[in-house]
Every structure is written in structure tokens, then in C-alpha cells.
Amino acid sequence: MLKVAEEPARVRPRRSRFLVVVAVLFAAGTAVRLGGLEFGPLLVPLVSFTPYFAVAALLTLAWALLMRSRAATAILLAVCVCLAWLVIPRAIPSSAPTEGRPLRLLTANLNGGRADAQTVVDLVRELDIDVFSVQELTWSARERLTAAGLKELLPYAVTQPMPRGPEGSGIYARHPLRERSGLFRRVGHHMPVAQVALPGGAPVEVVVVHPVAPVPWTVDEWEAGLSNLPPAPSDGPPRVLAGDFNATLDHVVFRRLLATGYTDAAAATGNGLKPTWPMRALPPLVAISHVLTDARGAAVSTQVHDIPGSDHRALSADLRVR
Numbered sequence: 001m002l003k004v005a006e007e008p009a010r011v012r013p014r015r016s017r018f019l020v021v022v023a024v025l026f027a028a029g030t031a032v033r034l035g036g037l038e039f040g041p042l043l044v045p046l047v048s049f050t051p052y053f054a055v056a057a058l059l060t061l062a063w064a065l066l067m068r069s070r071a072a073t074a075i076l077l078a079v080c081v082c083l084a085w086l087v088i089p090r091a092i093p094s095s096a097p098t099e100g101r102p103l104r105l106l107t108a109n110l111n112g113g114r115a116d117a118q119t120v121v122d123l124v125r126e127l128d129i130d131v132f133s134v135q136e137l138t139w140s141a142r143e144r145l146t147a148a149g150l151k152e153l154l155p156y157a158v159t160q161p162m163p164r165g166p167e168g169s170g171i172y173a174r175h176p177l178r179e180r181s182g183l184f185r186r187v188g189h190h191m192p193v194a195q196v197a198l199p200g201g202a203p204v205e206v207v208v209v210h211p212v213a214p215v216p217w218t219v220d221e222w223e224a225g226l227s228n229l230p231p232a233p234s235d236g237p238p239r240v241l242a243g244d245f246n247a248t249l250d251h252v253v254f255r256r257l258l259a260t261g262y263t264d265a266a267a268a269t270g271n272g273l274k275p276t277w278p279m280r281a282l283p284p285l286v287a288i289s290h291v292l293t294d295a296r297g298a299a300v301s302t303q304v305h306d307i308p309g310s311d312h313r314a315l316s317a318d319l320r321v322r
Helices: 002-035 040-067 070-091 117-126 139-147 219-227 252-259
Strands: 101-109 131-135 156-160 169-173 177-180 193-196 204-209 239-244 289-293 297-305 314-321
Touching: 002 040, 002 070, 040 070, 040 219, 101 117, 101 239, 101 289, 117 139, 117 314, 131 204, 131 239, 156 177, 169 193, 169 204, 219 252, 239 314, 289 297, 289 314
Parallel strands: 101 131, 204 239
Antiparallel strands: 101 314, 131 169, 156 169, 177 193, 193 204, 239 289, 297 314
């Protein structure tokens, strides 16, 4: 009888110590995210999964409460509060704008030109798109988009396709375009810039964004690609950045870009947690495609769309530009 009674007394302290160690690890991970301390080929990809990290912390907090571990509970409670403060606002829409010229934009990564062109053109037609920002545009994909009827819907274009691979990009528009160069030093794939002659006021400047992915051997190049993107302007044409940023709202380099005066359209409309990549064997896990507006633009709504043949979801945004 004494042995049976003593076993839980020995096991419980061991489990409590283990829970405290786990709680400290969660606290360390939260500190990395809060402090923007991610670096290198391991932490940069891992910080993309902060929303899942928050759910795991909440489940671990429930475990700590069940085990009556006061130390672990206290640490995890602080962790969960911090992570909730970081993550939950992305699912809460702000007030929709009521003024400004409408600009309906679609951005899509074609997966090296493999995406189904007819689906893309059907989306442009159904959503009544004004501007289409396209990444991983190949010569053959451009021909297939034209054959599917894209030119009839969006007759103006600035394209920089490639024979194959992820480097090509382009802008298609309903209204006349004027290509612009020298706005920023491009690091990564092609990132064309064009001013769209949006009716009713000044033109709107659209930047196609597509830095390299932060795989182990390109993390520095990825960071440089995002760091070199143009900051939000306070005068001149209103600016929109749209594309595959290969970054989430949790990456410090992306947050620095937002801090210059941009707003993420998906987060502003309560869709900041909707993942856009990867569309492969598993369901999409992280949101790396974005539409950013400066202070003179705002989003009414955003949606994600599946495109056969692509490993990314497309993202559409109904904007208002003052």
C-alpha cells in the first residue's frame, strides 16, 4: 500500500519539472517573435508558424492547469496572452472604407507557369478585376493566358516573363499602364512597377512583389529582397504592393515594411489567418501572399482562391483609393 501511494508523489514532481521546461521553451519562442530575433535557416521558417505555436501554447497551458503546476501555468499564461495579442487581431476586421475610387486587384503565383490559365481568367472575369499581379510568369503561361481571353478583359500589360522557373512576373490592367523604373533596387525575381491610370484622380502605382524564398542558402537574399522594397509614400501616386512576399505577418523584416505606413489588406478585413501556401499534398499552412496599401488606400474585402496547377492560392482584394 505504501509503495502504491508513493509512486504518484514521485512521478508528479518529475512531470511538473518537465512542464516547467516546456513552458520556458514556449517563453523563449515567444521572446524570439516579440523581439524580432529570428535569424538563420532554422528560425526564419519556423516563425511563419506563430499562429500554430499559439494554439500549442494554449493546449500546454490546459495541461499545466490539469497537472496543477503553478510555475508552468504562470509562464504559459503570460505566453498565451502575448501570442493572443499578436495573432487574434488578424481575424478581426476593421471598419470598411466608404470613400475612394474602387480598385479590384488579384495576385497569383503561377508555380513556374503550371497554373491553369482558364481558371485564372475566369477569376478575373467573375471578380471584375482591374489589376492582375502575376508571379512566376513564363512565356508559355503568358500565351495560355492570352488564349484564354485575358487580353480582352485586361488589355494593358507590363510583363517580364522567363522561359521557365520562378523569376518571371507581370502586371495586367483594365486601364492604361505606364512602366516605372528605378523605384527600388530589386533583389530576387522580376518585380515590375507600373502606374495605373485609374479613372477619377491620380494614377495608382502597383509593385509586383516576389523575393526569393527563405530556404537555407538564400535567407540573406530573401531578407535583402524585402528590405529593399519601397517604403509607403506620403505624397505622389498612391502605392499598392501585391504579390508573393514569401513572408508572413510574423517576420520582422515584413513588419518593418508595414511600419513605414502600409496596411495588410487581408489582416484589415479579418482574413489575416487564411493561409495561401502550400497547395500540395497537405492543405495550405501559412499566408505569404499579400496586398499592401499605403495610407491613402484601404480594403473593403479580401478572398483566397484555389487555382489548379499552382502551389499557391490566389488573393483578391477590393480596395478603395483616395
